[in-house]
Amino acid sequence: MDTTVTAWGTWDCTRCGQKDITGRDKRCPSCGDPREQHELDAMRPPDDFDGAAIASPDELALAHDGPDWSCRYCGSNNRASSPTCDSCGGGRDGQPPPKPAEAPAPARASWLTRRRRWLLGLLLAFVALVTWCTLDHELAGKVVGLHWTHTTTLQRWQDVDRGDWKTSVHERAEVPPRAGRGEVAGVAITACREKHHHDESYACGTENYQATESYSCGSTQSCSTRSNGNGSFSRTCTSVPRTCTRSVTRTRTRYCSRPIYATWCDYVTQDWVPARSQVVSGDGHDGLRFAEIATSGDRERTVQDSRYTVVFAYGDDGETYARELPRSEYDGWKDGEPVLVSVDRLHGPTGVRRPSDPAE
Ligand SMILES: [Zn+2]
Ligand SMILES: [Zn+2]
Numbered sequence: 001m002d003t004t005v006t007a008w009g010t011w012d013c014t015r016c017g018q019k020d021i022t023g024r025d026k027r028c029p030s031c032g033d034p035r036e037q038h039e040l041d042a043m044r045p046p047d048d049f050d051g052a053a054i055a056s057p058d059e060l061a062l063a064h065d066g067p068d069w070s071c072r073y074c075g076s077n078n079r080a081s082s083p084t085c086d087s088c089g090g091g092r093d094g095q096p097p098p099k100p101a102e103a104p105a106p107a108r109a110s111w112l113t114r115r116r117r118w119l120l121g122l123l124l125a126f127v128a129l130v131t132w133c134t135l136d137h138e139l140a141g142k143v144v145g146l147h148w149t150h151t152t153t154l155q156r157w158q159d160v161d162r163g164d165w166k167t168s169v170h171e172r173a174e175v176p177p178r179a180g181r182g183e184v185a186g187v188a189i190t191a192c193r194e195k196h197h198h199d200e201s202y203a204c205g206t207e208n209y210q211a212t213e214s215y216s217c218g219s220t221q222s223c224s225t226r227s228n229g230n231g232s233f234s235r236t237c238t239s240v241p242r243t244c245t246r247s248v249t250r251t252r253t254r255y256c257s258r259p260i261y262a263t264w265c266d267y268v269t270q271d272w273v274p275a276r277s278q279v280v281s282g283d284g285h286d287g288l289r290f291a292e293i294a295t296s297g298d299r300e301r302t303v304q305d306s307r308y309t310v311v312f313a314y315g316d317d318g319e320t321y322a323r324e325l326p327r328s329e330y331d332g333w334k335d336g337e338p339v340l341v342s343v344d345r346l347h348g349p350t351g352v353r354r355p356s357d358p359a360e
Contacts, residue, residue, distance in 0.1 A: 001238075001239055008024050010046065035077040049233075132345065135344075137343060141312050147281065149308075152302050157301075160270065162269055171188060189266070206254055208251055214243050215246065220239075224236055308325050
């Protein structure tokens with residue numbers, strides 16, 4: 001609920017120095033000087049608002065008459081309802097028109113426009129730069145290198161130790177390779193044991209904990225004072241519900257953790273294990289071969305791995321671009337052959353084609 005109380009403020013006469021004149025007076029009781037706007041502006045609300053409250057209906061009407069006006073001729077404060085100045089008789093409607101608003105600064109507007117134009121130019125330059133950087137362009141080049149690498153590895157079929165959870169281990173007999181093929185790895189469990197698998201969370205009773213809760217605890221007064229612009233002040237107080245907090249004990253489910261065990265088994269299986277490798281490498285298209293490694297018995301085999309690289313040089317600085325290619329493409333390239341290399345300015349070369357091939 002709102003309650004409003006109105007009371008006169010107090011002001012000081014700047015001419016004779018008289019202090020604490022009631023706001024009701026528009027003239028200094030000591031020297032008779034009319035109150036001026038700066039004296040009204042410095043008006044103080046009463047210290048004891050309730051004690052100074054205006055009770056008389058006539059005085060209350062004065063206090064609520066509206067803001068005083070200042071005479072343009074003598075500067076005196078006058079009641080809102082007075083059409084003429086009490087001090088000099090000057091008319092209220094004789095006031096000069098309000099000062100024209102400050103002329104808008106054209107220099108500022110043009111400055112803003114200039115700045116906007118400059119920002120737009122910067123943005124366009126940035127877009128152009130990004131486009132230039134990401135656009136592919138092609139540079140003339142040629143094949144400057146053809147490299148091949150052949151690796152032969154001898155592998156041996158042999159026992160290896162492994163381990164897994166028992167549910168994933170299924171025993172089976174080994175089928176050994178014959179002449180290096182047709183093998184099936186066996187699985188033979190050697191030992192099993194319980195091993196920690198994971199932790200499980202479970203409800204294990206209840207526990208108390210402290211929580212904070214809000215509750216309504218009466219009300220407080222919130223007051224604001226405003227000047228009526230005529231020597232009086234009005235104070236409005238509102239009753240605001242108050243909220244307090246308190247600590248309460250609550251109960252919740254308690255969770256505990258326990259380890260879950262499972263059976264882990266070590267087992268023996270077989271796999272092709274690399275024993276040794278031999279590399280043969282060279283350039284061009286002649287003399288490509290793999291190293292021969294002799295195998296002995298059914299449990300040995302050789303496997304071959306090959307890599308083919310073509311190196312292209314392009315541009316004025318002779319930058320190079322190496323590509324690993326399948327054998328069929330490698331065989332098609334000739335040393336010194338002219339090419340076109342696609343270059344992305346940010347990421348470097350991205351592709352290569354023969355001048356006679358259509359562009360991608
Ligand atoms: Zn005075
Ligand atoms: Zn006047």
